[in-house]
Amino acid sequence: MKRMIMMLLVSVAMSAPAMAASVTNKDGDTQVLVIVEDGSRMEVALEPGSTETICPSGCFVTLPNGDRIALNGGEEVEIQGGAASVK
Amino acid sequence: MFAMRRRLSLFNEDGLLPIFRLLPVLLVLLLVAAPPVRAQTAAVPATADVTQLEQANSDLDRASGQLNAIRERVERDKDDDARLVDLKVEAEALNRTILSISVATRPRLEAIKARQTELGDPPAEGAPAEAAVVVEERKKLATERNEINALTGEAENLSIEATKLSNRITEIRRRLFSDAILKRTEINTELFTEASGALVEETQTLNRTVAAWLQFVWKFKRMQLLGAVGLSLLAALVLHTGSYRLFAPFITRGVQEEKPHYITRLSVAFWSTILPTMAAAAFAGASYFFLDTFNVLRADIAPIVTVALGVMVAIYFVAQLANAVLSPVDGHWRLVRVSDRGAQLLWLLIFGMSIINGGDYFLGTISEVLGSPVVLTVVKSFIASIIIGALLVVTAFIKPVLRQGEKPDTQGRPWPRSVFILLVLTGLGLVFASLLGYVGMARFIATQIVVTGAVVVTMYIGFLSGRAVSAPNAFAETTVGKRLEERFGLGQVALDQVGLAAGLGVYLLIFVCFVPLILLQWGFQVADIESWAYRIFTEIRIGSITISLVGILAGILLFAAGLVITRWFQKWVDGNVLARSQVDAGVRNSVRTAVGYAGVALAGLVGISAAGINLSSLALVAGALSLGIGFGLQNIVSNFVSGLILLAERPFKVGDWVVAGTTEGFVRRISVRATEIETFQRQTVIVPNSLLINGQVGNWTHRNKLGRVDLAISVHGSNDPRQVQEMLVEVVRGQQGLLRNPEPMVVFLAFSASSLDFEIRAFLADILNGTTVKSELRAAILERFRQEEIAIGGPAAPEVPVKISPEGAELISALLDQATEKLRPQSTSRRRKPADEAPEADPAA
Numbered sequence: 053m054k055r056m057i058m059m060l061l062v063s064v065a066m067s068a069p070a071m072a073a074s075v076t077n078k079d080g081d082t083q084v085l086v087i088v089e090d091g092s093r094m095e096v097a098l099e100p101g102s103t104e105t106i107c108p109s110g111c112f113v114t115l116p117n118g119d120r121i122a123l124n125g126g127e128e129v130e131i132q133g134g135a136a137s138v139k
Numbered sequence: 140m141f142a143m144r145r146r147l148s149l150f151n152e153d154g155l156l157p158i159f160r161l162l163p164v165l166l167v168l169l170l171v172a173a174p175p176v177r178a179q180t181a182a183v184p185a186t187a188d189v190t191q192l193e194q195a196n197s198d199l200d201r202a203s204g205q206l207n208a209i210r211e212r213v214e215r216d217k218d219d220d221a222r223l224v225d226l227k228v229e230a231e232a233l234n235r236t237i238l239s240i241s242v243a244t245r246p247r248l249e250a251i252k253a254r255q256t257e258l259g260d261p262p263a264e265g266a267p268a269e270a271a272v273v274v275e276e277r278k279k280l281a282t283e284r285n286e287i288n289a290l291t292g293e294a295e296n297l298s299i300e301a302t303k304l305s306n307r308i309t310e311i312r313r314r315l316f317s318d319a320i321l322k323r324t325e326i327n328t329e330l331f332t333e334a335s336g337a338l339v340e341e342t343q344t345l346n347r348t349v350a351a352w353l354q355f356v357w358k359f360k361r362m363q364l365l366g367a368v369g370l371s372l373l374a375a376l377v378l379h380t381g382s383y384r385l386f387a388p389f390i391t392r393g394v395q396e397e398k399p400h401y402i403t404r405l406s407v408a409f410w411s412t413i414l415p416t417m418a419a420a421a422f423a424g425a426s427y428f429f430l431d432t433f434n435v436l437r438a439d440i441a442p443i444v445t446v447a448l449g450v451m452v453a454i455y456f457v458a459q460l461a462n463a464v465l466s467p468v469d470g471h472w473r474l475v476r477v478s479d480r481g482a483q484l485l486w487l488l489i490f491g492m493s494i495i496n497g498g499d500y501f502l503g504t505i506s507e508v509l510g511s512p513v514v515l516t517v518v519k520s521f522i523a524s525i526i527i528g529a530l531l532v533v534t535a536f537i538k539p540v541l542r543q544g545e546k547p548d549t550q551g552r553p554w555p556r557s558v559f560i561l562l563v564l565t566g567l568g569l570v571f572a573s574l575l576g577y578v579g580m581a582r583f584i585a586t587q588i589v590v591t592g593a594v595v596v597t598m599y600i601g602f603l604s605g606r607a608v609s610a611p612n613a614f615a616e617t618t619v620g621k622r623l624e625e626r627f628g629l630g631q632v633a634l635d636q637v638g639l640a641a642g643l644g645v646y647l648l649i650f651v652c653f654v655p656l657i658l659l660q661w662g663f664q665v666a667d668i669e670s671w672a673y674r675i676f677t678e679i680r681i682g683s684i685t686i687s688l689v690g691i692l693a694g695i696l697l698f699a700a701g702l703v704i705t706r707w708f709q710k711w712v713d714g715n716v717l718a719r720s721q722v723d724a725g726v727r728n729s730v731r732t733a734v735g736y737a738g739v740a741l742a743g744l745v746g747i748s749a750a751g752i753n754l755s756s757l758a759l760v761a762g763a764l765s766l767g768i769g770f771g772l773q774n775i776v777s778n779f780v781s782g783l784i785l786l787a788e789r790p791f792k793v794g795d796w797v798v799a800g801t802t803e804g805f806v807r808r809i810s811v812r813a814t815e816i817e818t819f820q821r822q823t824v825i826v827p828n829s830l831l832i833n834g835q836v837g838n839w840t841h842r843n844k845l846g847r848v849d850l851a852i853s854v855h856g857s858n859d860p861r862q863v864q865e866m867l868v869e870v871v872r873g874q875q876g877l878l879r880n881p882e883p884m885v886v887f888l889a890f891s892a893s894s895l896d897f898e899i900r901a902f903l904a905d906i907l908n909g910t911t912v913k914s915e916l917r918a919a920i921l922e923r924f925r926q927e928e929i930a931i932g933g934p935a936a937p938e939v940p941v942k943i944s945p946e947g948a949e950l951i952s953a954l955l956d957q958a959t960e961k962l963r964p965q966s967t968s969r970r971r972k973p974a975d976e977a978p979e980a981d982p983a984a
Contacts, residue, residue, distance in 0.1 A: 088295050091302025110238045112295040119248065119284070120291035122241035135252060138245065 073111075075129045075136075076103040083131055086114035098131065191247060192286060198240045199294055205233055206301055213308055220315055223308050224664040230305040234298055241294040244287050251284050316662045320583050323576040324517050334518035341511045348509065352440050363433035371426035378418040399471060402617055405604040408463035408474055409645075412597055413652075416456040423448035439508055446504040450497035457493035457593045461486050464596065470547030474600070478551035481539020488534050489589075492527050496589045499523035499582065517578050524573040524581035527588070531566030535559050591660050594653050601649040609642025611635060687751055694750030701742020709734050725792030728809065732786055736811060774829070775812065781828035782811035790831070791838045796907065798837035799826055839906050845878075846906025848913050850899040851888075852920060855930035860887055860895050863929060870919050871899055876912045878902040894932075 077083050077098035085096045089111035098104055106113075110125050117134035128139045209230055216222040258277055262269055269277075324330070356364050399407075427448055430436050436444060465482040466472040473482060499520055506516045535558075538551045553559065565588065572581040607613055614620040615634045623629050623637065655668050676688045709731055717727045748754055768776060786809065791797050795806045797816065804818035813825045839846055854863050867885045877883055883901035890896065899916070903909055924931060943951070 088299060091299045091306065093299070110235070110242075112238075112241065112291065112298065114295075118288065119252075120241075120288050120295065121245055121248065122238055122291060122294065124238065124242055138249070 073107050073123045073125050073127045073129060074103055074105050075113075075131065077101060078130055078132045079134070083116045083134065085116070085131075088112040088114075192244065192283070192290070195240050195244050195290060199237070199290065199297065202233055202237050202240065203297055206230070206297060206304065209233070210304055213304065213311070217311060218315065220312055220662070221664050221666075223312050223315075224666040227305050227308040227312075228666055228670060230301050230308065234301040234305070237294050237298045237301065241291045244290060248284065248287050251280050251287070255280055255284075319662075320580045321577070322579050324514075324578055326521070326574060326576050330514055331518065333512070334514045337512045337515040338518075341506060341509055341515060344509050344511075345505060348439060352437055355437075356435055360433070360435050363435050364430075367426070367429035367433050367435055370429045371422060374425040375418075375422040378421055382414050382418050400616065402604065402607040402613055404472055404474055405600060405607055406617070407472070409597070409600045409604045412456070412460045412463045412600070415459055416452070419455045420452050423452050442508050443501075443505055446501055450501050453590060454490075454493045454497045457589060458490050460593050460597055461489045464600070473547065476541045476543070476545075477539035477547075478541050478545075478549060479547050481537060481541075481551040482547075484537045485534070485539055488530050488537075492530050492585075493589050493593075495523050495526050495530070496585055499585075520578045520582040521573050524569050524578065524585050527585040528566040528569030528573070528581075531562055531569065531588070535562035535566065587660065591657055594656050594660070598649050598653045601645055601653075605642040605645035605649070608645065609639045612638075614638025614641060690749065690751040694746040694748075694752075697749045698742050698746030701738065701745055705735060705738025705742060708738065723792070724794070725789045728793050729786040729789060732809070732811075774827070777829045778812045778827045781832040782809070782813075784832055785809055785814070785828055786811075790836060791841065795841070796839040798839075799831055800834060802826060844905045844907065845902060846909065847900055847902050848906075848909050850901075850913055850916060852897045852899065853894045853931075854897070854924070855932055856891065856893045856895055858895060858929050860890065862927075863895065864897065866923055866927060866929070867897060867899060867920065870923050871901055871916065874901075874912070874916050874919060876903065876908060876915075878904055 075085065075096075075098060077100055080100050082100060083098045085098065085106075087094055087096055087106055089107045089109075096104060096106065107123055108125055110123060112120060112122050113129075113136070114120050115131065115134060115136050119135065121136060121138065123129070123138070130137050130139070209226055213223065213226055216226070255277075258273065258280075261277065268274075427445060430444065431441070464474045465477065465486050466474070467479070467483040467486045470479055470482075477485065502519045503516050505511075506519070535554065538553045540552045540554060541547065541549065542552070554562070565584075569581050569585060572578075572584070608617065612631070612635060614637060615624065615631065619641075620634055620638065624634060629637065658668055659665070712734055713727065713731045717730060722730075744754070747757075791806050791809075793806050793809060797804070797806055799816065802816055802818065802824045804816045804822075804824065806814060807817045807823065808815040811828075813827050814831055816824045816826055818824060852867065864885050864887060868883075871877065871883045871885065872879075878901070881902050883899065886898045886900065888896040888898050901916075903912055921931075
């Protein structure tokens with residue numbers, strides 16, 4: 053019993069909290085996001101279907117369709133047709 | 140509406156959300172109350188959004204203004220490290236505000252997008268035109284979307300600027316520090332002539348300022364001055380006597396103790412440094428507070444008084460520490476092995492260095508306040524550094540070291556070579572650095588040697604004392620330990636644990652008190668340390684993973700609270716509800732166990748989510764582990780499930796007499812993995828639950844305690860079987876503790892030439908009394924047999940019939956007679972016996 057609890061605890065600890073935001077590209081094409089974080093602007097290319105973890109402490113994202121959104125960190129963003137839906 | 144949403148998002152930032160997410164789990168009320176609130180926020184009325192956008196715009200404008208203000212202040216306070224730290228904190232807070240302003244506009248953007256999707260694409264060229272209202276709305280939506288994007292873009296730029304400003308502040312601070320240390324001044328005669336001129340001027344200004352202030356205070360604020368001085372003296376008196384009263388055994392050296400224990404020496408040294416210093420610091424703080432409150436201080440006098448008080452506390456600390464470690468007067472209390480003379484010299488040198496260093500800082504502040512030329516400060520620090528360097532070199536040449544076992548009053552030996560070289564090199568380094576013009580660096584190093592050195596030594600003593608206290612059995616030897624033992628009657632183990640806790644407490648105290656002190660020495664500001672501490676407790680970021688110590692602590696606390704509540708609830712259910720509802724003991728046990736496990740599981744879940752660990756990521760791990768669980772933990776899981784089945788099905792309960800395989804005994808405890816069975820020899824056998832579920836388990840006391848005892852009885856073969864049987868039935872019927880119904884039975888099992896075998900089969904109301912009843916029954920039967928002269932066993936040897944003819948008998952008797960006569964004088968009994976036996980044997984044959 054104790055061993056089992058220990059194992060469960062260890063596995064829980066390994067699956068530690070992920071506070072950063074994650075972006076998933078659900079489009080057929082590679083999408084490029086412009087992310088402003090910690091005062092620097094960088095471009096992140098997302099392959100179709102891939103998921104990327106961005107901005108642990110909040111950032112601004114410029115989406116492929118020109119919309120700009122701000123993220124606190126912790127959101128899950130899906131990109132579809134160049135637009136984002138934030139969950 | 141906006142304010143509410145803003146607040147929610149702020150909670151999210153602070154990392155407080157996990158706890159808030161939890162509360163619904165704990166309190167059903169919140170669970171019920173929360174959804175309506177959320178529903179309200181979701182239904183955003185369209186009319187409010189324009190104003191919301193305007194609000195965001197004005198917020199952003201204000202943020203921009205604040206950023207400019209901060210930038211201006213940074214330019215203005217370029218040389219003030221403490222102000223810069225505050226400004227950096229402000230810039231970072233502003234950055235977060237900007238982010239939350241633009242996050243707040245996100246729902247509106249989503250709403251616009253949704254509405255645009257509903258409206259669909261505008262009609263293609265040539266298709267019939269849309270209604271004017273739709274065209275209007277389309278236009279409006281597009282405009283608003285553009286506005287929001289523009290706003291977010293502006294926020295983005297502002298955020299970049301704020302981050303850059305904050306980085307610039309860090310850069311400026313770094314440059315300030317290196318400038319202060321590495322700035323070089325040409326040391327020449329001109330400098331000294333200039334400085335001496337400035338000194339004369341400064342002395343005059345100082346005299347004038349102080350005299351004017353004193354006169355002013357004496358004339359107009361006499362009562363306030365006297366009151367402030369009196370009150371701070373009073374505070375000092377209270378602190379002094381109070382601390383001595385409270386901590387006397389820690390800070391005074393007992394006269395009666397000839398050769399104090401090492402721990403006693405260490406702890407006295409540590410506490411006699413710490414407590415009086417803290418009292419002195421409190422006194423200094425109180426003095427400043429009273430002087431300030433009564434408006435006695437003037438803008439130009441206040442910094443001088445502050446530095447004077449601070450320097451006094453620092454000197455007092457160093458002197459007190461040197462006193463504690465070196466104990467120049469009493470050799471028995473000395474922590475280091477140095478001679479009496481050496482200790483006195485060392486104390487004087489250390490005290491001298493601290494006075495010089497403190498004086499340097501004090502005079503430097505006076506120059507700064509009075510606006511004297513920088514050269515004056517440089518020259519003061521130059522002289523101070525050279526004196527401290529010289530004192531270090533002098534220290535290298537005294538001979539304080541003693542060997543093991545040498546008396547403190549003997550002549551000491553010189554320092555070990557390494558210490559000697561280190562002292563000489565540092566001293567000469569200080570002197571040369573000053574001579575070369577690096578006065579700032581020399582001053583910095585001198586301060587580090589005096590103050591940081593003192594702090595480090597105190598920390599070291601504290602660590603030693605903590606280690607000594609937490610060593611096995613050491614705490615019981617101390618005064619406090621003895622007192623605890625007397626007062627509370629603590630045992631050795633408890634004292635040892637208290638000692639360990641005390642040691643850890645000392646470590647923690649040292650860490651919390653002294654590490655910030657050292658960091659302050661190294662040019663960090665209080666705000667820096669505060670923000671670090673805050674960050675350590677709220678978010679430690681490793682890659683993309685954020686760990687919050689506060690969250691984990693809250694998780695552990697909630698888990699502990701959950702456990703306590705579970706235990707309490709379990710006790711309440713068991714004692715109040717189940718005890719009165721007259722349920723079976725087995726059901727009671729099952730319910731109690733189930734409640735216990737459910738409570739622990741719930742507390743675990745609550746704790747995990749409070750610690751900020753995402754339970755959904757647990758599903759992933761469970762999926763990955765399921766294969767491993769399938770193979771590796773097969774037995775444990777099967778036992779676990781079996782335990783649950785045992786609790787639900789209840790084939791036996793605690794206290795039952797069971798037989799499982801070769802194990803027989805009473806069930807003592809049913810837990811989820813295994814069941815404890817206590818055999819009659821009092822051996823506890825832990826049987827895995829799966830064995831009890833899969834194998835055959837006999838239970839003597841399953842539905843009731845009714846049971847049959849079998850008793851085998853044998854009597855001699857010569858008895859009458861019917862008589863014996865009737866007799867046995869009578870005895871059994873008369874026996875206490877046996878049931879009449881079902882009727883006891885006496886069975887005539889078997890007979891042989893030598894014995895008749897019977898078996899008594901009788902039922903008992905309580906099988907647990909079986910042994911006693913059997914033994915009583917046996918006794919009663921035996922008594923009855925004896926009374927009725929029933930032979931239980933036959934003779935030891937079987938009888939052998941012998942046939943003799945009458946002539947042969949006569950012949951034998953004649954022969955015997957002859958032999959008897961020969962032996963007559965010896966014995967008569969032997970001869971007669973065979974003669975007696977013969978006639979008896981005859982009829983038998």
